Amino acid sequence: MLELKDVHVVHKARSGGLLGRDRVYALTAANLTVSPGETVGVVGESGCGKSTLAKVLVGLQRPTAGTVTFRGRDLWGMKERERREAIGTGVGMIFQDPSTALNRRLPVRQVLRDPLDVHGRGTPAQRDARVRELLDLVGLPAGAADALPGQLSGGQRQRVAVARALALEPDLVVADEPTSALDVSVRAQILNLLLDLKERLGLALVFVSHDIQTVRRMSDRVVTMYLGRIVEQTPAASVPLGARHPYTRALFSATPGLISPINPIPLVGAVPSATRPPSGCPFRTRCWRADDVCAAEMPAATVEGGHLFHCHHPVAAGATDIELIQERV
Numbered sequence: 447m448l449e450l451k452d453v454h455v456v457h458k459a460r461s462g463g464l465l466g467r468d469r470v471y472a473l474t475a476a477n478l479t480v481s482p483g484e485t486v487g488v489v490g491e492s493g494c495g496k497s498t499l500a501k502v503l504v505g506l507q508r509p510t511a512g513t514v515t516f517r518g519r520d521l522w523g524m525k526e527r528e529r530r531e532a533i534g535t536g537v538g539m540i541f542q543d544p545s546t547a548l549n550r551r552l553p554v555r556q557v558l559r560d561p562l563d564v565h566g567r568g569t570p571a572q573r574d575a576r577v578r579e580l581l582d583l584v585g586l587p588a589g590a591a592d593a594l595p596g597q598l599s600g601g602q603r604q605r606v607a608v609a610r611a612l613a614l615e616p617d618l619v620v621a622d623e624p625t626s627a628l629d630v631s632v633r634a635q636i637l638n639l640l641l642d643l644k645e646r647l648g649l650a651l652v653f654v655s656h657d658i659q660t661v662r663r664m665s666d667r668v669v670t671m672y673l674g675r676i677v678e679q680t681p682a683a684s685v686p687l688g689a690r691h692p693y694t695r696a697l698f699s700a701t702p703g704l705i706s707p708i709n710p711i712p713l714v715g716a717v718p719s720a721t722r723p724p725s726g727c728p729f730r731t732r733c734w735r736a737d738d739v740c741a742a743e744m745p746a747a748t749v750e751g752g753h754l755f756h757c758h759h760p761v762a763a764g765a766t767d768i769e770l771i772q773e774r775v
């Protein structure tokens with residue numbers, strides 16, 4: 447349904463740098479396919495390019511290089527009007543903070559009618575009916591239509607954002623940290639709503655989150671990003687012990703409540719700057735398995751069934767955290 451091929455996004459550095467020429471390598475050589483009905487979870491530390499990937503998927507970020515194919519057509523080869531129509535009706539996006547994503551001056555009714563009006567869907571009466579249907583779909587009372595977003599709770603606002611994303615019956619919803627701005631008490635409700643809607647409507651879902659436990663629980667496939675690169679794609683059922691990339695293992699090991707809450711595999715040092723990524727494998731400066739080969743060459747993809755990873759020295763499938771910690775000593 448949606449495919450990224452060798453997609454790069456390079457920004458000019460905000461700081462400008464020497465002569466203003468510094469570049470930020472936000473996304474490098476990204477290859478990703480999203481199939482109908484599947485849930486893809488994206489994990490990685492702050493600044494690794496998760497939001498950039500999400501924006502590329504929903505057509506909000508034009509790649510510096512590479513192709514984005516949506517329903518068999520090159521998204522950035524289309525005329526602007528066609529692209530807006532294809533993305534506007536085919537992909538819904540849910541942002542982190544519903545307070546900023548929704549227009550505060552418009553009542554919920556208009557927030558939800560807006561995409562229907564823009565894309566000329568149905569008669570005015572049919573649009574009103576669709577608004578009622580959408581509120582019902584996300585578990586809000588019909589009376590919520592008259593409220594301004596500011597009069598709703600954070601959880602209710604995010605329900606409105608979910609309803610808006612679904613207004614035009616997309617095949618794919620991309621949710622970028624959809625619960626991180628919400629109270630802990632309502633996070634589970636929003637996640638369950640997303641899962642429920644996904645099942646009922648047969649949606650594909652791309653779910654970006656810092657909360658890797660949740661990603662693991664919600665997804666069919668876990669995509670690990672590091673310094674702008676997709677370094678591993680693992681079937682969620684085999685995460686974490688089946689993951690082969692040392693970074694995925696370290697990331698999941700550091701999550702309380704997973705396999706080794708007491709002795710996580712330590713991630714030594716900080717993530718290098720995205721303006722000067724290391725040569726070869728981007729993770730090598732923090733990897734206990736790295737050697738000269740890792741510094742010389744970016745590892746090609748190894749594909750084993752539905753599992754893909756880029757590593758010269760992958761961890762054995764099933765290796766325990768304790769075994770990996772011992773390797774480091």
Ligand SMILES: Nc1ncnc2c1ncn2[C@@H]1O[C@H](COP(=O)(O)OP(=O)(O)OP(=O)(O)O)[C@@H](O)[C@H]1O
Pocket residue numbers: 457458459460470471472490491492493494495496497498499720
């Ligand atoms: N418009 C921009 N101009 C310059 N640099 C940018 C821009 N947008 C993102 N970046 C940089 O690109 C890199 C990737 O950013 P991105 O927001 O995609 O990461 P992220 O994984 O979503 O981070 P977080 O989890 O903190 O939201 C970062 O180094 C970020 O500072």
